[in-house]
Amino acid sequence: MAKPYINRPMDTKQIENIGGATLDAVTSIGRMTLFFISGVACIFVRPFQLDKIFDHTWFIGAKSLFVIVLTGLFTGMVLGLQGYYTLVTFGSEAALGAAVSLSIIRELGPVLSAIMITARAGSAMAAEIGVMRISEQIDALETMQIHPIRFLFSPRIVAALISFPLLTAIFDVVGIFGGYLTGSLMMGINQSVYMDKVVESVRTIDIFGGFLKSFVFAIVVTTICCYRGYYTHLSTTQGYGAKGVSMATTNSVVQSCVYILIVDYIITYFLV
Amino acid sequence: MTLPLIQFVDIKKSFGSNHVLKGVNLSIYQGDILAVIGKSGTGKSVLLKHIIGLVSQDSGELLIRGIPLHSMPRKEKLLFKNELSYMFQENALFDFLTVFDNIALPLAENCLYPKSIIEERVNTRMQQLGLGPIGGKFPFQLSGGMRKRVALARALVTDPKVVLFDEPTTGLDPIRKKKVHTMIEEYQRQFGFTAVIVSHDIPEIFDLAQHVAMLDEGKIVFQGTKEDILHTHTNIVNAFIRGEE
Numbered sequence: 001m002a003k004p005y006i007n008r009p010m011d012t013k014q015i016e017n018i019g020g021a022t023l024d025a026v027t028s029i030g031r032m033t034l035f036f037i038s039g040v041a042c043i044f045v046r047p048f049q050l051d052k053i054f055d056h057t058w059f060i061g062a063k064s065l066f067v068i069v070l071t072g073l074f075t076g077m078v079l080g081l082q083g084y085y086t087l088v089t090f091g092s093e094a095a096l097g098a099a100v101s102l103s104i105i106r107e108l109g110p111v112l113s114a115i116m117i118t119a120r121a122g123s124a125m126a127a128e129i130g131v132m133r134i135s136e137q138i139d140a141l142e143t144m145q146i147h148p149i150r151f152l153f154s155p156r157i158v159a160a161l162i163s164f165p166l167l168t169a170i171f172d173v174v175g176i177f178g179g180y181l182t183g184s185l186m187m188g189i190n191q192s193v194y195m196d197k198v199v200e201s202v203r204t205i206d207i208f209g210g211f212l213k214s215f216v217f218a219i220v221v222t223t224i225c226c227y228r229g230y231y232t233h234l235s236t237t238q239g240y241g242a243k244g245v246s247m248a249t250t251n252s253v254v255q256s257c258v259y260i261l262i263v264d265y266i267i268t269y270f271l272v
Numbered sequence: 273m274t275l276p277l278i279q280f281v282d283i284k285k286s287f288g289s290n291h292v293l294k295g296v297n298l299s300i301y302q303g304d305i306l307a308v309i310g311k312s313g314t315g316k317s318v319l320l321k322h323i324i325g326l327v328s329q330d331s332g333e334l335l336i337r338g339i340p341l342h343s344m345p346r347k348e349k350l351l352f353k354n355e356l357s358y359m360f361q362e363n364a365l366f367d368f369l370t371v372f373d374n375i376a377l378p379l380a381e382n383c384l385y386p387k388s389i390i391e392e393r394v395n396t397r398m399q400q401l402g403l404g405p406i407g408g409k410f411p412f413q414l415s416g417g418m419r420k421r422v423a424l425a426r427a428l429v430t431d432p433k434v435v436l437f438d439e440p441t442t443g444l445d446p447i448r449k450k451k452v453h454t455m456i457e458e459y460q461r462q463f464g465f466t467a468v469i470v471s472h473d474i475p476e477i478f479d480l481a482q483h484v485a486m487l488d489e490g491k492i493v494f495q496g497t498k499e500d501i502l503h504t505h506t507n508i509v510n511a512f513i514r515g516e517e
Contacts, residue, residue, distance in 0.1 A: 047383060132366075140364035143324050144378035144430075145353060151381065 076178020097197030129229030
């Protein structure tokens with residue numbers, strides 16, 4: 001004889017777990033949205049925090065320059081090499097300039113720049129704010145009547161909005177130059193053909209699309225990284241203290257990278 | 273009878289299933305130095321954080337000059353909060369700011385004064401607390417005692433009317449403990465602020481405090497003068513003072 005109800009307590013627990021996880025996810029999304037709105041609203045509160053914006057632009061932008069140049073150069077070089085061997089089989093290696101420049105400007109430039117900045121600056125944001133949370137520095141701000149989100153998040157988001165497009169532009173230029181190095185100097189494609197194809201194929205809408213992506217990625221990365229650090233203490237599963245901060249940092253990087261790819265697809269879908 | 277500046281009326285607070293405050297009744301009077309004592313983990317810091325607004329009660333009333341804090345108009349609430357200052361147990365100094373900038377932060381960020389006046393006030397506080405030549409250093413370059421003094425200078429730079437001290441002498445040797453106590457006593461006399469001090473330094477804290485309250489199992493089990501506590505017949509209080517279970 002079958003015992004149809006024997007697993008009922010287990011089933012109820014599983015449903016409870018799913019419900020709990022769903023509620024946690026919805027709460028987290030709501031909290032992150034409020035965090036973002038509050039941070040953006042505080043940008044316009046006087047006095048403007050120009051010195052902090054400058055400091056963070058230096059940290060996010062100028063200090064990421066080397067890694068962006070390096071990544072851009074090798075991405076362009078690999079594209080040049082791969083593109084050449086693919087195109088040469090169809091006898092259309094002259095189109096290498098177009099292939100490299102469009103791939104970089106439309107997709108690889110904004111996406112790889114954002115991922116590299118997340119790895120370098122985003123993780124640092126999450127860790128720094130997380131440490132401030134566990135060492136009561138954020139509580140100290142509140143006791144001094146200083147709005148913590150305005151103090152910590154607002155200048156960073158402005159700095160990211162300045163830095164991301166600039167770094168993406170540098171990545172694009174260096175990447176196209178990388179393609180030129182392998183395509184023209186190594187594989188022997190005519191230099192002026194390569195450059196002509198770059199100029200010919202790239203339209204304003206491509207550049208606009210790339211910059212639009214970098215603006216959106218700036219918002220996504222800064223919000224996720226600052227939010228994860230700011231609410232380190234609320235994540236009961238991650239533990240508190242150093243362990244909590246390290247998990248918040250890891251999660252912020254992983255989550256930012258995943259969201260960059262998702263948002264990239266959505267924007268591309270509307271742009272093409 | 274004088275109206276208390278701050279009054280806890282049956283305040284209850286839980287964190288999940290952990291009931292920290294189980295109906296706290298406590299009165300804090302203007303210009304008084306009140307020491308809050310009790311075993312570790314009984315909710316003394318949580319009690320302090322209710323006053324500054326870092327934690328909100330689940331039930332009960334927090335009265336400010338007889339008016340419930342939650343029903344105060346926003347502007348009045350803000351004015352009251354501007355009168356408060358908090359010194360954290362671990363100092364909570366900002367590692368990325370110099371000592372000078374740490375002390376100036378509450379004045380600079382709230383745009384309370386022009387830059388020259390902020391500089392003057394910070395320098396004055398630094399001199400009063402013997403922090404003269406270290407303005408350009410960062411907190412991690414200082415000793416524990418110096419960091420305490422920087423935290424105290426930051427707490428006092430806004431000329432607060434109420435200063436909340438959360439175990440201000442934790443981690444200090446007996447000589448420095450005494451120095452911090454003397455400092456608090458001197459500045460309280462000089463500036464006339466109301467002080468609430470959470471402390472484990474028994475009996476030293478009785479020399480500093482005018483009144484003492486003891487928190488046990490989430491409730492205030494004793495409140496009175498320092499003379500009263502030394503002559504009380506309450507078993508829990510006597511045992512705690514003697515360091516017995």
